[in-house]
Amino acid sequence: MKLLETIKTKAIATTLALKSWALAKAQEWKLREKLISLWEKAKGLWVRIGQKLRPRERFMQTKAYAKLQAMTPLRRRMTVMLCGVFLLLGLIFGFNQLKTFMIKHFISGMGLPPATVSTMVVTSSEWQPKLSSVGNIRAFRGVELSTEIAGLVQTVPIKSGMDVKEGELLIKLNDASDVAQLNSLKAMADLAKIINERDRQQLAIQAISKNVFDTSKADAKSKQAQVEQQTALVAKKNLKAPFSGRVGIVMINPGQYVNSGDKLVTLQTLDPIFVDFNLPQSNAEQIQVGQEIVVTTDAFKDASFTGKITAVSPKVDTNTRNIQVEAQLANPDKKILPGMFANVNIKVGDQVKLLTLPQTAVTYNPYGSTIFIAKPTGKKDKQGNPELEAQQVFVTTGTTRGDQVAILKGVEEGATVVTSGQLKLKNGTPLIVNNKVQPANSPDPKPQE
Numbered sequence: 001m002k003l004l005e006t007i008k009t010k011a012i013a014t015t016l017a018l019k020s021w022a023l024a025k026a027q028e029w030k031l032r033e034k035l036i037s038l039w040e041k042a043k044g045l046w047v048r049i050g051q052k053l054r055p056r057e058r059f060m061q062t063k064a065y066a067k068l069q070a071m072t073p074l075r076r077r078m079t080v081m082l083c084g085v086f087l088l089l090g091l092i093f094g095f096n097q098l099k100t101f102m103i104k105h106f107i108s109g110m111g112l113p114p115a116t117v118s119t120m121v122v123t124s125s126e127w128q129p130k131l132s133s134v135g136n137i138r139a140f141r142g143v144e145l146s147t148e149i150a151g152l153v154q155t156v157p158i159k160s161g162m163d164v165k166e167g168e169l170l171i172k173l174n175d176a177s178d179v180a181q182l183n184s185l186k187a188m189a190d191l192a193k194i195i196n197e198r199d200r201q202q203l204a205i206q207a208i209s210k211n212v213f214d215t216s217k218a219d220a221k222s223k224q225a226q227v228e229q230q231t232a233l234v235a236k237k238n239l240k241a242p243f244s245g246r247v248g249i250v251m252i253n254p255g256q257y258v259n260s261g262d263k264l265v266t267l268q269t270l271d272p273i274f275v276d277f278n279l280p281q282s283n284a285e286q287i288q289v290g291q292e293i294v295v296t297t298d299a300f301k302d303a304s305f306t307g308k309i310t311a312v313s314p315k316v317d318t319n320t321r322n323i324q325v326e327a328q329l330a331n332p333d334k335k336i337l338p339g340m341f342a343n344v345n346i347k348v349g350d351q352v353k354l355l356t357l358p359q360t361a362v363t364y365n366p367y368g369s370t371i372f373i374a375k376p377t378g379k380k381d382k383q384g385n386p387e388l389e390a391q392q393v394f395v396t397t398g399t400t401r402g403d404q405v406a407i408l409k410g411v412e413e414g415a416t417v418v419t420s421g422q423l424k425l426k427n428g429t430p431l432i433v434n435n436k437v438q439p440a441n442s443p444d445p446k447p448q449e
Helices: 001-030 031-053 054-060 063-070 071-109 176-204 212-234 279-285
Strands: 115-121 123-127 128-146 151-155 169-173 238-240 243-249 267-282 292-297 300-316 322-329 340-347 352-358 361-364 370-381 386-401 404-409 416-420 432-433
Touching: 001 031, 063 071, 128 238, 128 243, 169 267, 176 212, 176 300, 267 279, 279 322, 292 322, 352 416, 361 404
Parallel strands: 115 432
Antiparallel strands: 115 416, 123 352, 128 267, 128 340, 151 169, 169 238, 243 267, 267 322, 292 300, 292 340, 300 322, 352 404, 361 370, 370 386, 370 416, 386 404, 386 432
């Protein structure tokens, strides 16, 4: 409230000060006397005009005045009113027409306002035709290991991220009872083998029948099969690497009970490594086994990896109409990991010369792609530079490469093309060129940190 009172007081004081200043200046400049003098001059001029032209006397001598006087008072007043209304409407209509004419004349005299744009000269560059795609990294061999039987973990001789060889022990389950059972079966098998050998000797001297010998022989084979079965069971308690590779994160500890089929550890072969990607069916003729590829990943921005296509799918996906392609990369440093996202480039054919422009210079429309050319008008500005105006032309675009797009038809080499600011242009628009800032025009752009 105090603030409002303060503002109100200051506003009143300021108003009174302005009023006092205006009165003082009016007295100083003698505004009242000057205005009275000007009014008297205007009245005198009007009187002199009236005396010279005498419009009233002239109108009273016309036939129209005589007809008005012959009318009844009511009809005379109605006629005067209608004439006044039509005269007023005519003045309003004439004023609007004059205003429209003056506006059109002013606009036509101004012309199109100039637009500030950036430009560049169209040049040709070496262009390597290539196919691009995105793919997924896949291990040369990869598996989630598990055991066929349940048991208690006895030892875990491996560590997370460790490289192992084929056949190396990864996890050992408690197999004491199974080994004891195996030894028992081995003893029984040895006894059955001895009995069978003794029966063979007795059969040779006709001490026993052939039936007894066959029975002992079958029993020996049965006992040996039981030994082999128990040996396989003991082997299942030892989880070994099926191939060489690198183990993942080990989360199994001694004393832990695991069920059959539980995922215990992952094993991946990282060198070499596969990359799987898809290409449209229209590119089927351009890809073949043995073709070289270049792979880049976001994880290693400054590194590229080369490889070769190892297989092309014999069928096309009916949903996407794409062909699946498999390529193999050398990965001696084991930096590329399965599951990574990868950018794949395949070189096709020899290098060609093409006209290139920044992609921002091209306006894509449903009826075609267009660009604006900075065309000289033949005149010069105040600084002596040639004046330029915009001219829209249709172009046929080709493939893209980074920030650039290939122009196949519609513009000649050496032409000056508008690269930014073309959204406000139309044919004939005067141009002011400012190339202090240019759009990106790199064939291999890098992401900025």
